[in-house]
Amino acid sequence: MSSTRPGSDRRLGRTTVQEAFRDGGKTPSSRTVAALAGKLGLPVGRLLELQRIAAKADKPGSAPTQPGAANGDGKSTGPAHAGSAPQQLGSRADGDRATEVSVAPPLGLRDPAAPLRGRGTLIAAVEGDLSVVPGGAVGGRRGPVVLAGMGGCGKTALALETAARRISDGHQVWWVDARADSTLEAGLRAVARRAGASPDQLAHGDTADVLWLRLDRLREPWLLIVDNADDPTLLDGPGDLAAGTGWIRPSTALGAVLVTTRDLSPSTWGPAARRHPVPPLTDVLDDAAQVLLDRAGNGAGSPEDARVLAERLGGLPLALRLAGSYLAEVRHTPLPLRAPGVPDTLTAYRQAWNEVPGPLDHKEVLAQTWTMSLDLLHHRGHTHARGLLELIAAFADADLPYLLLLAPQQLARAGALTGLDGPGLWQHLNALASFGLIDLTENPDASPVLRMHPLVRDTTRDPRAEPVAASLLTDAAVEIQKTGEPGDLGTWPAWQALTPHIRAALDRVQGDHVLDSDLAWSASLAARYLRGAGLLHQARAVLETVVTALRKQLGADHHDTLVVHHSLALVLHDQGRLDQAREAFETILEAEQFDETHPLTLTTRHNLANVLHGQGHLDEARAAFEAVLRTRSEQIGATHPDTLSTRHNLGRVLYDQGHLDEARAAFEAVLRTRSEQIGATHPLTLSTRHSLALVLHSQGHLDEARDAFKAVLAARREHLGDAHHHTERTRQMLARITEEQGEAQP
Structure with a gap:
């Protein structure tokens, strides 16, 4: 071993050597370690390995x-x-790099001509919980504020109203869609970046911890809204939601979290959460009547007429909106041109409802409402309206890229809606939107999408449309593949829009159901996009589902099974599960x-x-x-x-x-x-x-x-x-x- 004292070489300053050996000192550079190895007579490779381990822990x-x-x-x-x-x-x-996602509140969905009605007391309570300085909670933290109620009660409208008020007060507001785990994680990663996290910090597998570390350090008021969290298990993320270690956690005084969900259970949200039920407007029928009048327009009837119809509709905001939109559409048609017998007033609409015997639950109310709307659309010549709505309902509860999935050529190949060309499809989509059955959204920075309320989807879904939807997904995957591989950044927006629908179709393949080879191919491509976007947990879930199904159908040694298994091994490697990745690659080599x-x-x-x-x-x-x-x-x-x-x-x-x-x-x-x-x-x-x-x-x-x-x-x-x-x-x-x-x- 050399007798030269470390630090005596001018290339190794005394401070550098002291820092290299001091507990808690600055991580030395590779050059410093190599020079030290020479002075100490140690193998440079071993010292470099130790230095790299130290750098990872930095x-x-x-x-x-x-x-x-x-x-x-x-x-x-x-x-x-x-x-x-x-x-x-x-x-x-x-x-x-991070997948593209917007976390801006969708304020465009608020209609100035139809303001929020009947929710003044609830909004005041929510604002109070969001604004109070936490003192009673452990560590001075505030639990999430939860808006919970059945579908169609207007939870998202309440959240939008809260977002608009906070933004007008100068607060930072983020909006994350929780309908699918891929959009949830992508949205929360985007929030973390907006809060100051670097991409490198988000690449280490502890994204939830990094997110809350950055949120806790903010010095300006902020509000995080998590919408449509109807499956709260997705919010567990790497930990436990109720324990405060999931994606959603108690916040400091400057921040707050607002969640919309159908789940009001205290065990789901933990003791720190402030839960608010969101009921129909049955206790404020005057406000419910005004919702109808706002939508139906002048001349549709008196406030008392609206009140009687609102009571018949159970005060359900979504049903009120659909009924009002129906009447607005009818009354927009000149009187001499209206179809005979079509309800065009609040009273006539209620009389049509009276033909349905007995009280109805909220799903039956909605089904009857949209049935009347579809009948009118068919009478007006939109003969494919019902089939198109059922096809849309067969996809996932996520934004639907209709230019990609509902192109007339693809519809023709799938044998669906025969004879519906481009102009006809656009007319049908606009007709459905005019009756409030879907929402068409335009985004200058992304492809247009349509949205369907979950309750409309539930009451419209027909299992017979699901094979057609799966076929359209495969056609869309083929079209994307023509423009580039899933690893190419230029294809990511399309894959981001398509992946939730592929995953939903894949989830339906359970038990003895056979996984279609085309859907397996589409799912493996989606998994490659998820891997490239850093959404490794989702990529692994998709690939494990496909591998399990293909092993049953084709055998573990079949080429298609091995190729997907290979993709799964890549994801395991990326997750740092090296022993599992090694076992997978060795199994593939043997087979x-x-x-x-x-x-x-x-x-x-x-x-x-x-x-x-x-x-x-x-x-x-x-x-x-x-x-x-x-x-x-x-x-x-x-x-x-x-x-x-x-x-x-x-x-x-x-x-x-x-x-x-x-x-x-x-x-x-x-x-x-x-x-x-x-x-x-x-x-x-x-x-x-x-x-x-x-x-x-x-x-x-x-x-x-x-x-x-x-x-x-x-x-x-x-x-x-x-x-x-x-x-x-x-x-x-x-x-x-x-x-x-x-x-x-x-």
């Missing part, structure tokens, strides 16, 4: 020290479908009916080597990568993208073993070829250049490393933006080198 957002670990590498080699290759680990490259040099087998061996690397089995990982590299170089050439991916990942292993010269040579070779093939600013090229800069840094070539990081940072800023976590990590490495160069000065 504060969120610390710079990566493993080439490629945070930057991805490889390429997507096709969809998970029969005859196509499975993905390679690292295929997301610089593409994994594959190809020799070890077959391209599909090589992809599996490549991915297994990545898992071995992650487990710390560096010698095994190196041997596996070297074997794959030799075969790929012989079969497809040294410059093929798959070969380059293997060489890049081999460089990562060499780096971890402390073979810096060999790692540098590998990265330099890959960088030259990628720069020629795909350009210097392609995400994969930047990934390799970032990795090479890390090696230069570890070798002590600080000027070269600094220049490389500067170039990568400029390109990532231009193509990914300042907020992307790859941009942030490159920025952090550049700052670290700048600091170290300052320390190294005499």
Whole structure:
């Protein structure tokens, strides 16, 4: 061992050495560790490994020290479908970023001509609970305020009114859709980013903790509204909602959470929650009557007529809105042109209702209301209105991208609504919207969608329409696939809109039901989008469902089953479940009916080597990568993208073993070829250049490393933006080198 005292070398400042060994001191750089290894006579690879472990334990957002670990590498080699290759680990490259989602309150749904009626007392109580400074709760925190009631009672309208009031008071308000776990998590991730969380902090699997850490630090009033949480188990997230460890937790004095749901149970929401039942308007029939008059317009009848009809409709706000919209549509038609016998006044509408014997529950009220509306639409020539509404109801309770799923060509191929062309479809959609049966929403930043109230969906759903909906989902997946792979960012908005509907169709495949091969293919593509978007829990759930079904139908060793199983193994790797991922890849290798040099087998061996690397089995990982590299170089050439991916990942292993010269040579070779093939600013090229800069840094070539990081940072800023976590990590490495160069000065 060298007798030179650490810190006596001018490249190792005294402060640097003290910090490296001080408990709680600053994490040392790779260059510092390499220099210390030389002075102490220890293996550089072991010290580098310890330094990387320390860096991972450092504060969120610390710079990566493993080439490629945070930057991805490889390429997507096709969809998970029969005859196509499975993905390679690292295929997301610089593409994994947050999925696009809006958390702005949908204030456009508020109608100034139809203000909220009959809820003054309830709104005052809710405002009181949202505004009171918490004192009685443990730690001075306030539990969520819960609006609970049956469908159609106007819970969302109440939440919108609250949002509008808070915004007018200058508060920050976020709105998250909780109908599906994918939209819920994407929305809450967006809230976390708005509250100051970096993408890097959201990539560590503790998103719920990061979200509430950032919310607790805000110094301005805020309100988080979680709408349509009818399945509160989704709010458990990684913990337990009632215990305050789920997605929704007690908030500090400056913040508040408002939830709309059908579940009023105290055990669901915990003791800190303030729960408010939202009943129909039966106790305030004058207000219920005014809801009818607001919608129906002048001349439809007297307040007393409206009051009698409101009582017959059970005071259900949704039924009141549908009835009022019906009368407004009828009365919009000139009197000489109205169909004979069609109710056009409040009294006539009530008389039509009187033909239905006895009292009705809220679903029966709604069913009778929309039946009258559909009958009128059919009389007006909208002969496909009922079939179209039943088809819409067969999809998930989520925003429906109708241009993607209801295109006339797809409808014709599915054998649905024959003869309905584009103009006819648009007329039918607008007719349904005019009667309040659906809502058509326009968003300049996204494709238009339609929404259907859950209660309308429940009363309209016909199981016979579900196979047609599944067929339309597959057609839509094919159309998206024509524009790019699920890992391509340009396809993400379409996949984001389609995925909740694919998952809903998949959920119906239970027991002895057979999973259609086309739906299995669509689901595997959706899972690849979810993986790329970082929604790993959802991706895993989808793939486990598909794998289980295919094993029953085709067998565990069938090619289609193995391909989807391979995708599941990739997600397990991304989740850090390395033992499970390794077991999955080894099982796939044993089952594959190809020799070890077959391209599909090589992809599996490549991915297994990545898992071995992650487990710390560096010698095994190196041997596996070297074997794959030799075969790929012989079969497809040294410059093929798959070969380059293997060489890049081999460089990562060499780096971890402390073979810096060999790692540098590998990265330099890959960088030259990628720069020629795909350009210097392609995400994969930047990934390799970032990795090479890390090696230069570890070798002590600080000027070269600094220049490389500067170039990568400029390109990532231009193509990914300042907020992307790859941009942030490159920025952090550049700052670290700048600091170290300052320390190294005499």
